[in-house]
Amino acid sequence: MLTDHDELGAWLRLLQTPGIGPETARKLMAALGPPQTIWQCSHSDWARVVSARIALAMAQEPDELQPLLRNTVAWLDADPAGRAIVTLGDPDYPAALLDTDDPPALLYAMGQIDQLRQLQAHQALAMVGSRNPTPQGKLNAHAFARNLSQAGLTIVSGLALGIDGVSHEGALEGASSGHIATIAVVGTGLDRVYPRSHLQLAHRIAQQGLILSEYPLGTQPRPENFPRRNRIISGLSQGTLVVEAALESGSLITARQALDQGREVFAIPGSIHSPQSKGCHALIRQGAKLVEAAQDILEELHAPFHTQMPLTLESDTEQESPLLSHLGHDPVNLDTLQARTGLDTPHLQAELLDLELAGQVERLPGGLFQRVVRA
Incomplete structure (x- = not known):
């Protein structure tokens, strides 16, 4: 260091x-x-x-x-056990990045820095996706991250809103003591958190994982930084899982970089009507591996199972409300539901409210409703 x-x-x-x-x-x-x-x-x-x-x-x-040198020295001295800078050729530099075409020359690290040397691509999976996911997309990301973390994988993502943040949360929830739960690769200097709403999440990641950046202290969240940092996210990982992504999503940049680096790409399919599924479907057509459960990824990566927890998403069909079957799994408006069920508006709204309170239905913008499946 x-x-x-x-x-x-x-x-x-x-x-x-x-x-x-x-x-x-x-x-x-x-x-x-x-x-x-x-x-x-x-x-x-x-x-x-x-x-x-x-x-x-x-x-x-x-x-x-x-000024930058003074600030950097002060930043390091403020927490020598939890802050570090590693360079190419440093024994603590993550070996996985050395196998990529464009490794960062300098890497700032915060959190469990004693684990830097142990970071291996075969122990990590990148999870990326939309900053504006559907309710089902958020549930999927959280469940996959939690189950994969329970199985011993480190989840790598970018601390962004949406799928990134939910993936970090799921990994933190599933990780065992002493395990590097998650790594956040950010597009700013490590003296700031972006978005600010993830300040507490960043503190938790530093306690159970690592926050990494190639950018010097003081670097603002410039738009061009985020696509560039994606090569580090994929480079640290054996594979990349895309949970939800529109066709123009930055998550597809990470997937392409993973392919260029010789890493696996996985994608969760979704509704043919959802714009947030289009990117995943495009990846699957191009050869990404379709996954429906965490077990699919673990088997593909030949990762050992370290958990007895269920690795699939399941619904409670025995106690399922008849209205759920009419909802299906695509967003639907009230008029369509009335046509399907024959219920009048007050009764339909009352049943939808009950399902919403039970966490089985989410209300979406534009007067739409969508069934959600929890792990």
Whole structure:
């Protein structure tokens, strides 16, 4: 782990220099050595490796370097047992990322940092999906994450609203003591939480897992950061499960990156009428593995079962209300239900309210109702 202040300053200067990203940084290190050695080289040495424009930029220390260095040192010193920075070549750098084409040069970590070295792709599964999931999608994500965590897998996601947050919650609920429940890979600096509504969730993840970022402290939640961080989510994992996704969803970026990295892709099917299922159906047509239960994933990954808990989603058919069978599993409006059931409006609304209070039906925007199945 990176603890020497001079070495930290050399790394930060390298990555804060305009025009130098992870790829260029790796190119410079391959040719000239670690960052401290790079800064001891001459301008002509740099110019043999990078463009004249970048070599010129390297000659000028970035204005923000010293404030960033002070803030980073203070951040590390505030919690040495729970905060760390690891670099390429560091023994604590997650080995799974080294097998990808574009590993981050620098990785900030917060939480159970003593587990960084033990992170292996065959022990982790990425879970991604819509920021605006259906009620059934949220239930599916929570149940899959909980069951997979109970079985010993670490759930990797992005701390975003919707499926990400629910997946982290399910993993935290299912994990046994001492197990890395979940990893959140974020698109900001680790001195801030985005979205703010996930502040408490982030604290819980740090207690039972890890929060990782390649971005320096102070980095705001810029839109371009989130698609880029997805390669780390998939890279840390043996496979990626897409729970719900529209056709233009960022979750499909993660799935494509998983395929590029030689990892498995799984997708949960949904209603043919739901826009949130279109992305999953497209992935399945392209070769993603259709899954209906956590057991499907565990068997495909050849993961050992560490739990006796049920690994499927089940409904209580013995006590099922007749109205549920008329609802089906697609969103439906009141007029359609009246046509199906023959019930008058007051009786139908009363039955729907009872089912809603029992957690078997969710009320959706636009006057729609949808049956939900709980684990």
